[in-house]
Amino acid sequence: MKHRVRVWDLPTRLFHWLLASAVIGMFVTGYLGALDWHMRLGCVVLTLLLFRGLWGVLGGHWSRFANFYPSPRRLWNLLRAKREEGPEHLGHKPLGALSVWAMLLVLLAQVVSGLMSDDDIAYAGPWARHVPEAVTYGMTNYHAAIGQWLLLALLLLHVGAILFYWLAKKENLIAPMLHGDKLPTLTSTPSPPSRDDFWTRLLALGLLLACVAVSGWLTGFAT
Ligand code: HEM
Numbered sequence: 001m002k003h004r005v006r007v008w009d010l011p012t013r014l015f016h017w018l019l020a021s022a023v024i025g026m027f028v029t030g031y032l033g034a035l036d037w038h039m040r041l042g043c044v045v046l047t048l049l050l051f052r053g054l055w056g057v058l059g060g061h062w063s064r065f066a067n068f069y070p071s072p073r074r075l076w077n078l079l080r081a082k083r084e085e086g087p088e089h090l091g092h093k094p095l096g097a098l099s100v101w102a103m104l105l106v107l108l109a110q111v112v113s114g115l116m117s118d119d120d121i122a123y124a125g126p127w128a129r130h131v132p133e134a135v136t137y138g139m140t141n142y143h144a145a146i147g148q149w150l151l152l153a154l155l156l157l158h159v160g161a162i163l164f165y166w167l168a169k170k171e172n173l174i175a176p177m178l179h180g181d182k183l184p185t186l187t188s189t190p191s192p193p194s195r196d197d198f199w200t201r202l203l204a205l206g207l208l209l210a211c212v213a214v215s216g217w218l219t220g221f222a223t
């Protein structure tokens with residue numbers, strides 16, 4: 001009999017759906033010109049990214065960066081369509097891993113550039129007045145003319161790839177991001193589950209609170 005294996009722990013799942021909602025909110029508030037809310041929500045995105053950075057080191061097995069690092073060996077195996085030997089890899093697939101890294105980095109760049117952006121009318125990110133004008137200019141330009149489109153392209157690719165897996169490959173990746181579990185298809189060597197119990201969730205809550213404080217300090221809204 002096949003056993004379900006916990007792949008995405010609760011903190012990773014909450015992180016994902018909160019991030020997705022907040023990022024959609026960033027586009028909506030950016031385009032509506034609701035920049036008060038845009039900047040408040042920007043702090044939420046920053047907090048979530050800081051949390052994911054820590055959870056990539058301290059989180060459940062499949063959420064750890066070390067387990068979906070796009071190493072040359074993993075990419076080479078992917079090119080040769082060769083399965084990894086040993087336990088089945090249940091986390092992000094190698095190409096998916098690349099897109100996750102790209103999304104996290106481009107999101108971080110969008111947040112950092114936003115912190116230094118200035119609309120030259122009424123709103124400026126909290127770092128804008130602390131950096132040289134040329135930097136503010138460059139960051140505003142990146143934020144509005146490059147970063148948002150780069151991010152949008154990656155997000156379309158992200159959702160497109162997930163729909164492709166669902167419709168063409170009959171593999172539903174969305175359900176595990178909701179309930180956390182996957183059914184391994186290879187039964188020879190069991191894959192390790194991600195730890196996801198009261199204590200790991202408590203740890204995640206503690207880390208999240210620390211990230212809220214750091215994000216508040218970084219953006220100056222906490223004072
Ligand atoms: C603005 C919207 C979104 C953002 C910023 C986003 C971002 C991300 C990130 C960063 C990850 C990696 C999770 C981790 O390891 O921390 C991820 C994975 C995932 N996302 Fe999204 N996402 C968005 C929208 C969506 C939507 C709408 C869906 C559903 C259709 C979705 C389904 C998934 C799934 C299924 C995975 C796991 C993929 C796998 O098995 O490798 N995402 N997403």
Ligand code: HEM
Pocket residue numbers: 023026027030031035038039040042043045107110111112113114115116117118119120123124125126140143144148151
């Ligand atoms: C995921 C993160 C973010 C996304 C997707 C995003 C997206 C956007 C969009 C779509 C616009 C409108 C650009 C236009 O009119 O063409 C905008 C403008 C702006 N954003 Fe963000 N933003 C993000 C994070 C932030 C953060 C963290 C801050 C600061 C705390 C920030 C500050 C600003 C400012 C000041 C503007 C006005 C700049 C201008 O008029 O050119 N953004 N952003």
